[in-house]
Amino acid sequence: MVVGLLFDTTRCIGCGACASACKEQNKLPGPVEDHLTAYTWTTVQPRAGVSVRQLCMHCEVPTCASVCPVGALQKTPEGPVVYDSGKCIGCRYCIQACPFDVPKYQWDRPVPVVGKCILCADRVKEGRPTACAEACPVEATVFGKREDLIWDARNRIRKGPGTYVNHIYGLQETGGTSVLMVSGVPFRELGLKTSLPPEPPALQTWQVLSKIPDFVAVWAVFLYGVHWITSRRETVARVEQAGKGPKHPGDRA
Numbered sequence: 001m002v003v004g005l006l007f008d009t010t011r012c013i014g015c016g017a018c019a020s021a022c023k024e025q026n027k028l029p030g031p032v033e034d035h036l037t038a039y040t041w042t043t044v045q046p047r048a049g050v051s052v053r054q055l056c057m058h059c060e061v062p063t064c065a066s067v068c069p070v071g072a073l074q075k076t077p078e079g080p081v082v083y084d085s086g087k088c089i090g091c092r093y094c095i096q097a098c099p100f101d102v103p104k105y106q107w108d109r110p111v112p113v114v115g116k117c118i119l120c121a122d123r124v125k126e127g128r129p130t131a132c133a134e135a136c137p138v139e140a141t142v143f144g145k146r147e148d149l150i151w152d153a154r155n156r157i158r159k160g161p162g163t164y165v166n167h168i169y170g171l172q173e174t175g176g177t178s179v180l181m182v183s184g185v186p187f188r189e190l191g192l193k194t195s196l197p198p199e200p201p202a203l204q205t206w207q208v209l210s211k212i213p214d215f216v217a218v219w220a221v222f223l224y225g226v227h228w229i230t231s232r233r234e235t236v237a238r239v240e241q242a243g244k245g246p247k248h249p250g251d252r253a
């Protein structure tokens with residue numbers, strides 16, 4: 001069963017409860033910022049007269065995971081795209097590759113890791129809704145099975161043709177996402193990317209790589225860096241064990 005979120009700008013009152021709940025759930029330090037950072041995994045911004053959430057879209061075929069050379073990002077069968085800081089080598093390919101500009105780096109830490117929404121993967125595994133959906137007082141963010149959310153979104157659009165633009169954002173963008181959005185304001189005016197292809201960029205990544213002979217050489221250089229990677233992992237483990245730095249809050253047990 002693949003789950004997800006449906007966000008509806010026509011219902012959102014911009015209260016920010018979702019963003020605060022995310023901070024609390026994931027033990028993220030500091031206040032909610034006005035843009036995504038390694039410590040703000042979701043935020044709500046006023047745009048074109050409505051409030052709009054920003055967060056990881058949890059792509060069906062995530063480009064971030066496809067470019068990660070060590071499998072630190074993974075799409076789970078339930079839908080969340082999760083992150084394992086213990087595997088991360090800090091190459092930041094995921095940050096460059098994400099079509100939605102989501103993953104952020106802890107530039108302020110001696111041993112930085114990546115931060116992004118993990119769709120409350122542990123809660124989802126237990127059959128619970130995400131913290132943000134649970135906190136929303138007006139059901140502007142709802143949690144459920146992706147197919148049910150699509151049905152719900154279609155229903156809202158059908159019943160309110162003057163209220164909604166006739167598009168479910170995330171249904172097809174980049175091959176589909178687990179986070180879906182409906183709106184009364186065109187998505188372009190909300191600052192969302194509207195020219196994303198219906199094919200997952202992740203597939204294109206590998207098609208392109210397979211046509212580049214030099215990729216083998218690049219891969220060799222990468223393997224040459226294994227020593228550095230091992231050192232980094234040992235440092236991350238040491239820092240976490242010594243309690244000098246928090247284990248990445250998005251890590252799963």
Ligand code: SF4
Nearest residue numbers: 056057059062064098
């Ligand atoms: S939105 Fe970006 S970070 Fe999130 S799953 Fe898709 S590619 Fe990965």
Ligand code: SF4
Nearest residue numbers: 022117119120130132
């Ligand atoms: S799904 Fe969880 S991690 Fe993602 S924004 Fe909502 S509360 Fe935060």
Ligand code: SF4
Nearest residue numbers: 012013015016018136
């Ligand atoms: S909690 Fe709900 S109403 Fe409040 S900002 Fe988040 S999505 Fe909008």
